[in-house]
Amino acid sequence: MSDESDYYMDDSASDNYYDDDDDEMVDGTQDSDRESSPASEGEASDDDAFGVELSAAALGKVKRKSYEVNFETLSDAAVDRLMNKEAEHVAGIFGLEPSTALLLLRHMAWNKERLIEKYMDNPEAVRKDAGILAAPPLAPTSSSSSAGVRRSARRANSVQPSAPPSTPFMCPVCCDDEPPNTYALACGHAFCSTCWETYLHTKVREEGEFTVRCMDSDCKLLADDAFIARVCSKEDSKRHHELVSRNFVGNSSQYKFCPLPGCSYTISCPSAASKSSLMTIVPTVKCPENHVFCFGCSLDQDHRPLICHVSKLWLKKCQDDSETANWIKSNTKECTKCQSTIEKNGGCNHMTCKKCKNEFCWVCMGPWAEHGNAWYTCNRYEEREGVEARDAQSKSRASLERYLQYYNRWANHEQSARLSLDLYSKTEKKMEEMQTTSNLTWIEVQFARKAVDEVFKCRMTLKWTYAMAFYLAKGNEKELFEDNQRDLEKAVEDLSELLESPIDPDNIPVLRQKMTDKTVYVLKRNEILLDDTAQGYLDGRWKWNADAAILNEAE
Template sequence: MSSDEYNASDEEYEYEYTDDEDQDVTMTTTHNDEGEEEEDSKPPASDEKKSGSNKRMSSGSARENPQGAPVGVFDFGDGSSIRMLPASELKPIMANQIKEVVDVLDIPPSAASILMREHKWAKERLFQAFFDNPDKVQEKCGVKARCSGSSSIGGADKVAKTSGKNRATRSSSKRKHCEICMDDDGFESDEMICMPCGHEFCELCWYGFISNALEKGPLCVRESCPQAGCNELVTEEEVKQAAPDLLPKFESYQLRSFVETYGMTRWCPGAGCEQVAVARGATADGGGIAHCEKCTTSFCLKCGEEPHAPVTCRDLTLWQDKCRNESETANWILANTKPCPKCHRRIEKNQGCNHMTCSGCKFEFCWICMGDWTQHGANTGGYYKCNKYDPNSADDNDQSDAARARRELDRYLHYYKRYHGHSEAQEFAKKSLKETEARMVALQEQNVDSTWTDVEFLKTANEQLVQCRQVLKYTYAFAFYLQDNEKRQRFEFHQEMLEKFTENLTELSEKPLHEMNRTEVVNQTRVVDKFMANILKYVDDGMED
């Protein structure tokens, strides 16, 4: 029996699924060399159908690691979670999704796989569309001929299913002509392979066709019949017959397509990483942060970017598009160096702190606003100048198109400069974090009575700085889309507080080791963590006090 033929007992397929008590049940049937079926002692699927109680894993459920290995769990906060799994461990989940569609629609598994993929693995959406108009769905998805031999919904069972023979079968006539190579001598019937749509080609041409399709990468799973104008899709059944050695590669692209279109999975964006984030109990649309322990990459499950709170995925996309569109102007205005406000000597920023001292005239100023640093002390409230955009600084009396464009550019540059500044500071903090262990060793050697635990505060502080710079960076993308009202003013207050204490921690952590005060660094790290949590909670609460 071909693996594309599916009947009530589910022979030749192995599916893993869980019942209501979360107990795994596996159905397996193998064939011996004589083609006879050998069943194990596990309950057959037919018993379930007779009792009318199909036991299935709920849609998208990944509650158990198929291999039984421990995996990390990351809570959304509503009881659901995210797990990181090797891509290969998603095969049982994909097979279970296909099985449920086969059970309900009574179609071949190869067709069910295509229908699910075209409906982004949303079973309910597929079922609704299929019940409304099965012929239209089958035609649109390229499986109409493949399904024509099934007892399909809506009276589509035009031909009874064959018993023990695949629809993609070998031709039975004596001599056949291949429409691809047009060989004058023709071919024996056992040298031809026929698609469910009735189009047949020689084995050699089939192999070449499939090889070329695989060169297209993931798009190969959408390859249609070689016959011009035919939209019947090529599946694993044709690959299995014509190019069995290429089947593993084709199936790997099927799995990749599943990961990329299934609403609850996302590839880890880490370079060369093949781990997959799987949402449990919530869809990817719900968001959530995944952390891959294999490559140490953290990312947003919904958009795949680095964690970007407080800005939403939608606004982040708008912001990134705007930054790309304005990049040439911004790069022209924002140079890598800035002139000292007093002596105009060019200065390069080579540390994370925004408190700058001109090496020429010793003038101290803020790298962000270029103002006198003495106006940025805790007693002056000067920090507000660096995080709040003041539209009154522009010429509001000029209402010309050019003036309006200039004001909009000024507003954008205000937020972009601060976004870019914190982005650079974040990268510097990451670099410092990599060098932290060497500093910890040196500090421990400097204080002979200290333990490794006594110097770990340096690593904790640098990790906090990386996280804070990341949050601060995205607060400016978030603020760019805020309306000018009291909520925005309160948000900027939280933003200013976090910036102030982050700058303090940066200065403390960059001090020479002999000037390092452990108590000060530990206390400031806790303060920064508190204010970072405050601004995120403020946004999560709808910016309501």
């Protein structure tokens, strides 16, 4: 990947796209420094595996699917330009220097509109709160140039090491009375270069602070980027710049960093910037390193077709102790007198609470004294206090069984998806075997790898369909959803079985055609399910059960 390239379009977007504001065709290429992402190149090779050649013109007419979102990948340099553009805009409005505007924007968490409003109302108060020197008084036009010289000189004194003082100087921190260099911000509080370097290193590296104030305990003046870059090491300066960039991206709803460790790309997805939009779309994006994640909740996987709010509910249900409590309710009972939890460890229904010595029947929860000589069975029917306990027990057990029904299938597809990745190595060997036993070229045997790719993607889709089905309210819409789910599941299992089957050297052409057909069918079934689900969100067709009923009100 070229370092000069700052912008990358997502693999599902075309070179030309429609601008929502003016409805005219806009060229999606960012000058000459834009290049296609690896994902785009990989998908082109997948098309070749089926013997399909798509021209550039044809690719430009590909319509984005209803379950996809437009997004853009930004490099570090592109993020820098966005920050500088914001600073230049503010600087132009108030006649400030860009470095000062940057400090003000960070102070306001990059909320430009709020900064403009506050600064116009009381600029002195804003500058004071932000740790910036008060603006110099307005000078006559004739002397404006000399005022600029004075400000430049003052800035130079804060960045350049000061000259050896004519009077004795001792660093207030380390008490060195002969420091080789001293530095001071515009406030004039001077410290030796060693103390400044140590202070900046601690703030940036150890504390992760991008806002650094003067070392004087009574001074609130901020150090600008130029001062930090001049004084500290290159590594610390780079780290400080990363912290500033992360602060900018973190305070914007339109940008997000790729959550995968070590990846520095930033994704822009304006269509998923508002919380309300996340009720109707699942903004799955991919960086140039092929890292797939959700722009809405930053989950490091594709959780389509389930929207972010419900996927969070499901993951929390799977991870916290709620199901442990459910197990306790299903496998234990409470003493009818002191409500202590009791687990049955024998066949006798005569229970004696160790805490309060209360005796009751495990089956009907009634007092044991009323059972007469029926020591090991309980065939009594009566409407008493034990009925409520039995009803609660039955509901809890049914709730647990329902949860496990969906969770086991969710976990099974997750495990199958991971095992599908192991198929890659097996498929590589099969592809080599097919080349040696037939006249097929390397490109012509790529159909097997394409099949594995589709199996993995569809396993992930099926995994999240079970989480969605758990929260869907009963009705015709849920039945149609489960029909699509069943069709996709059957198609995926057929293709998986074909991938696992041994290769007959005399039957490779038939195998190729059969596997290609099944792969295309699986791809279409997956698209049908995702498209119908996405359209259902837009139409408001999906209704949620009691576990996610709050979402019905939000819609």
